[in-house]
Amino acid sequence: MAQVVPADRKWWAGGRSPFNLEYGKLMMWYFLMSDAFTFGAFLISYGTIRFSSNSWPDPNEVFRSFPVVGEMNIPLAFVSLMTFILIMSSVTMVLAVGADHANDRKAVMKWMAWTIIGGIAFLGCQAWEWAHLNHQGAWWGRNPFNNIDGSAASTNFTNFFFTITGFHGFHVLSGVVINIIMYIMAANGTFERKGHYLMIEKAGLYWHFVDLVWVFVFTCFYLF
Amino acid sequence: MENAHIAHSDNAAHGEHSFDTKAIWKTFRILLYITLFELLLAIGYYEIFPTGNATVKYILNGVFIILTLAKAFFIIAEFMHLRHEIRNMIMTIAIPALLFLWFIGAFLWDGDSYKNLRNTYDREHVEKSKEKVEKKEHGHGHEAQKPGALD
Numbered sequence: 001m002a003q004v005v006p007a008d009r010k011w012w013a014g015g016r017s018p019f020n021l022e023y024g025k026l027m028m029w030y031f032l033m034s035d036a037f038t039f040g041a042f043l044i045s046y047g048t049i050r051f052s053s054n055s056w057p058d059p060n061e062v063f064r065s066f067p068v069v070g071e072m073n074i075p076l077a078f079v080s081l082m083t084f085i086l087i088m089s090s091v092t093m094v095l096a097v098g099a100d101h102a103n104d105r106k107a108v109m110k111w112m113a114w115t116i117i118g119g120i121a122f123l124g125c126q127a128w129e130w131a132h133l134n135h136q137g138a139w140w141g142r143n144p145f146n147n148i149d150g151s152a153a154s155t156n157f158t159n160f161f162f163t164i165t166g167f168h169g170f171h172v173l174s175g176v177v178i179n180i181i182m183y184i185m186a187a188n189g190t191f192e193r194k195g196h197y198l199m200i201e202k203a204g205l206y207w208h209f210v211d212l213v214w215v216f217v218f219t220c221f222y223l224f
Numbered sequence: 225m226e227n228a229h230i231a232h233s234d235n236a237a238h239g240e241h242s243f244d245t246k247a248i249w250k251t252f253r254i255l256l257y258i259t260l261f262e263l264l265l266a267i268g269y270y271e272i273f274p275t276g277n278a279t280v281k282y283i284l285n286g287v288f289i290i291l292t293l294a295k296a297f298f299i300i301a302e303f304m305h306l307r308h309e310i311r312n313m314i315m316t317i318a319i320p321a322l323l324f325l326w327f328i329g330a331f332l333w334d335g336d337s338y339k340n341l342r343n344t345y346d347r348e349h350v351e352k353s354k355e356k357v358e359k360k361e362h363g364h365g366h367e368a369q370k371p372g373a374l375d
């Protein structure tokens with residue numbers, strides 16, 4: 001599976017990329033590192049405040065609604081659906097990258113289209129969740145939910161929830177825009193003229209990162 | 225596998241990548257099962273302990289952290305393909321990411337210490353945080369609260 005590289009190759013002797021990686025992809029990795037620390041700072045400040053509180057709202061009570069069905073007693077069902085959509089769109093993104101390795105333009109476009117649909121579906125779910133919570137009276141600066149031990153909650157819970165899921169949703173939105181641009185470029189044959197589809201790989205790295213952040217947001221807000 | 229190098233013919237620095245659809249679907253299944261297992265634990269906990277149980281919750285949170293890190297590993301290693309890059313590249317990402325351990329540990333410790341300090345020295349805070357309030361009717365809970373208040 002690993003790349004075929006002679007064991008005694010001197011990567012730092014000059015004349016080749018020491019990371020054996022195209023420049024743009026390396027820079028995307030470094031950008032994602034910095035973005036990871038931004039998200040990390042958000043989530044860790046949330047954790048600090050939560051650890052400094054005597055009690056906190058119960059995610060099972062807050063997140064138990066489902067569109068159309070209304071308040072059903074299957075907690076966290078809706079957010080599981082959102083998680084499934086995002087992981088699924090990550091898979092279609094990898095398949096798009098796989099299709100570009102095969103230089104198969106039709107397949108690239110098909111999988112990119114599914115990835116875009118997945119991203120839009122996720123954003124739609126999030127818009128519904130925000131609207132529903134807002135309808136219940138939750139927003140920045142106001143919190144209708146009590147703590148799990150029955151005491152009054154501060155607004156920390158809603159402030160962090162809307163800030164962090166909003167920042168993540170904004171990343172999803174930019175990811176969808178980037179993916180649409182990639183789709184258009186693939187449709188126009190830009191990548192075929194260039195002879196490679198490396199830009200799709202870079203867009204893919206960004207898209208997987210959005211999925212990766214969601215894994216942590218999911219754990220921090222819905223499970224803890 | 226054999227078509228991997230055709231796409232990058234003008235990019236000598238870019239090595240041969242293998243691409244395996246089976247591995248992708250396997251990763252997907254692993255991620256899905258871990259997520260379902262996490263949900264099962266979370267829902268089961270609230271079914272068994274409706275009012276909460278501090279010790280069980282601590283253990284459960286530890287399990288969630290481990291499972292989350294496992295998911296993160298699979299996304300980065302397989303979907304983002306980092307596992308198949310050369311060692312130099314893996315290290316330039318992995319070593320800075322280790323700073324997160326310190327980052328998380330230090331700040332959660334700080335939060336916990338702040339809670340203990342206030343509970344020890346601020347009687348008013350303790351009484352206020354023990355006060356039970358009535359369950360608010362959701363849907364028109366628009367009473368103004370102090371925005372962003374830490375206490």
